[in-house]
Amino acid sequence: MLPRNRKGIVNPRITTFDEFRDAISAYRLPRVLLAALELDLFTTVGDRSWTVADLSKELKVSERGLGILCRNLAAAGVLQKKGPIYKNSRLGATALNGNHRTYRGGYLNLIRTHWADWVRLLESVRSGLPIDHDIPDGPDYRRQFTWAMHHRTREIAPAIAAQVRLGRARTLLDLGGGPGTYAMAFLEKHPTLRATVCDREAALGVAKEIAGTHRAGRRLSYLPLDFSKEPIPGIYDVIWYSNVLHIYSPEDNQAIFRRAFSALAPSGRLIIQDAFLHDREGLHPAEASLFAVSMLLFTEGGNTYSVSETATWLKAAGFMGVKILPIKEETEDWEDGILEASAPGRRPKAIVRRTQPKGS
Ligand SMILES: C[S@@+](CC[C@H](N)C(=O)[O-])C[C@H]1O[C@@H](n2cnc3c(N)ncnc32)[C@H](O)[C@@H]1O
Numbered sequence: 001m002l003p004r005n006r007k008g009i010v011n012p013r014i015t016t017f018d019e020f021r022d023a024i025s026a027y028r029l030p031r032v033l034l035a036a037l038e039l040d041l042f043t044t045v046g047d048r049s050w051t052v053a054d055l056s057k058e059l060k061v062s063e064r065g066l067g068i069l070c071r072n073l074a075a076a077g078v079l080q081k082k083g084p085i086y087k088n089s090r091l092g093a094t095a096l097n098g099n100h101r102t103y104r105g106g107y108l109n110l111i112r113t114h115w116a117d118w119v120r121l122l123e124s125v126r127s128g129l130p131i132d133h134d135i136p137d138g139p140d141y142r143r144q145f146t147w148a149m150h151h152r153t154r155e156i157a158p159a160i161a162a163q164v165r166l167g168r169a170r171t172l173l174d175l176g177g178g179p180g181t182y183a184m185a186f187l188e189k190h191p192t193l194r195a196t197v198c199d200r201e202a203a204l205g206v207a208k209e210i211a212g213t214h215r216a217g218r219r220l221s222y223l224p225l226d227f228s229k230e231p232i233p234g235i236y237d238v239i240w241y242s243n244v245l246h247i248y249s250p251e252d253n254q255a256i257f258r259r260a261f262s263a264l265a266p267s268g269r270l271i272i273q274d275a276f277l278h279d280r281e282g283l284h285p286a287e288a289s290l291f292a293v294s295m296l297l298f299t300e301g302g303n304t305y306s307v308s309e310t311a312t313w314l315k316a317a318g319f320m321g322v323k324i325l326p327i328k329e330e331t332e333d334w335e336d337g338i339l340e341a342s343a344p345g346r347r348p349k350a351i352v353r354r355t356q357p358k359g360s
Contacts, residue, residue, distance in 0.1 A: 030115075032072045037112050041069075043098035045079070045088045055086065104154075106147035117297050124296045131297050142202035149243075150179035150210060159331035161185035164271060164338065166193065169237035173198060175227060175260065176244035180207035180220060186240070187216035196234070198223040228252055232263035239264060242273035243333070245310065246291065249301030253310075257317035264343040270319060272341075275334045277306040285335045307339060314341040 014020050036042065039059050050058075056066040074081035078092050088097065095104045120131045127133075166172065166186065170193065174183035177197035187195050197207050197220060204222045211217030225232065228248065239260050245253055260270050275288035283289055288304045295302030311322040319341035327338055 029072070029076060032069060033076070033078070034112055034115055035069060036073055036078070037096070037108055040098060041073075042078070042088060042092040042096035045086065045092065046097060046099060047088065047093060049085045049087050051084050052086065104151040106144065107149075107151035110145065110148035110152075114294070118293075121293065121297065128296075130299055133300070139202035142200055143206055146178045146199075146203040146206040150181050150206065153179075153181045153333070156331070156333050157181045157185035158188070160273070160327065160333065160338075161189045163327050163331070164325060166190055166238055169269075170194065171236045171265075172196070172238045172240055173223075173232070173234070173236040173263065175232070175239050175241045176247075177207065177240070177242070178203045179210050181210070182240055182242055183207075183220055184211060184214055184216060187219050188214070191216075194219050194221070196221045196223050196236070198225050198227060198232070200224065200226070227256060227259060232259050234263060235265050235268075236263055237265050237268050239268070239270045240273075241270060245272055245274040246295050246304050247299050247302045249303070250305070250309070250313070252301060253305075254313045254316065257313055257319070261317045261319060261343060266343060267345045268343045270314070270341050270343075271325070272310065272339045273333055273337050274310075274339075275304045276310065276337055276339065277304055278336060282306050288334065307336075310339060311341075314339075318343065320344060 014023055039061065041055075041059065044058055045055070052067045052070055053063055055070070056063040059066065070079055070086050071081070073079040074086065078089050078096070080087045080089055094100045094102045096108070097103055098105055117131060123131055161182065164186075169190075172183065172186055172193060172195045174180060174186075174195060174197045176199060177183050178199055180195075180197035183195040183197045187193055197204065199207070201224045204224055207220070207222065211220045223233070241260065244256075248256065257270070264270065275285075275291045277288050278284060292302075292304040295304065307324065314322050320343075322339060322341045324336050325338040325340050327336075332338075
């Protein structure tokens with residue numbers, strides 16, 4: 001039997017030629033799904049029933065091509081077929097449909113562009129650099145990416161916020177919080193909490209738009225900052241650091257941990273969510289290893305990291321009591337993906353000062 005992770009996803013193990021061929025041929029269904037997204041097919045289908053002939057006229061594509069595409073979409077379950085008639089599945093009619101309020105277009109667009117990026121993988125393997133290292137990250141891209149993060153996380157964040165205990169924390173910093181989806185989820189769960197989302201200016205613009213649609217958004221403030229270069233101003237009870245660790249190299253992460261440590265109140269906590277590797281060899285979960293490929297394609301020094309190496313960096317920065325927080329299966333972002341570390345109750349600096357001779 002093939003090894004499965006806790007979500008039941010098979011960790012691919014290829015031992016025979018047939019398994020190798022099947023693993024490579026797995027691009028076929030993704031390509032069919034992406035072609036449907038590129039046509040914005042689910043939006044056009046909407047809540048109507050269609051023959052292939054009518055739909056092909058509406059989408060301005062060949063009837064033959066669309067017939068084969070729709071048959072495969074129905075076989076995969078994202079369309080429904082009855083005789084000659086096609087309709088949207090529930091998923092197609094909602095999250096994939098641009099006219100539905102739960103549309104996750106920002107995230108779908110990001111996933112869609114990844115196909116062309118992954119085709120260029122060998123460029124990054126050769127150079128060790130991101131594929132578009134010569135193109136600066138402008139505000140338009142940052143806005144689009146930030147919406148994508150919101151559409152990715154909108155449903156996960158409240159479930160996570162319900163399980164991460166904040167204790168008596170009164171202030172939370174969502175460091176690299178992008179759209180502030182997590183900050184907002186924590187604010188909604190804790191009516192007296194105040195939160196700050198720290199990110200780049202363009203990302204904070206999106207966070208402000210989203211916060212404007214929530215009552216709890218009044219308790220959110222905004223900190224534009226490049227925390228990979230500058231100290232983090234302010235003192236917080238909790239710093240939530242979600243899906244940022246993998247963007248940076250080990251050295252950068254260690255420097256960021258030191259900055260986070262300085263911005264925490266005594267006994268404050270740094271809570272990190274990321275695609276951690278859990279086995280001794282640093283291979284699994286397979287999803288976390290595959291995610292590292294994205295970091296090779298898109299970042300200067302990013303990677304995915306094991307719990308033990310992250311814990312070592314945290315301890316070197318002064319943190320104690322590093323532990324994985326339990327999150328219910330099916331509600332987690334990454335498998336065993338939340339790590340908590342605490343600052344000491346009394347900060348080393350204060351101890352040093354008290355032991356110094358008077359007048360020094
Ligand atoms: C992958 S997104 C994660 C967003 C959110 N925390 C989540 O979990 O959905 C990473 C975010 O970190 C921000 N970020 C990365 N490095 C940063 C830096 N040096 N200064 C400010 N923001 C940064 C990015 O702009 C982006 O919004």
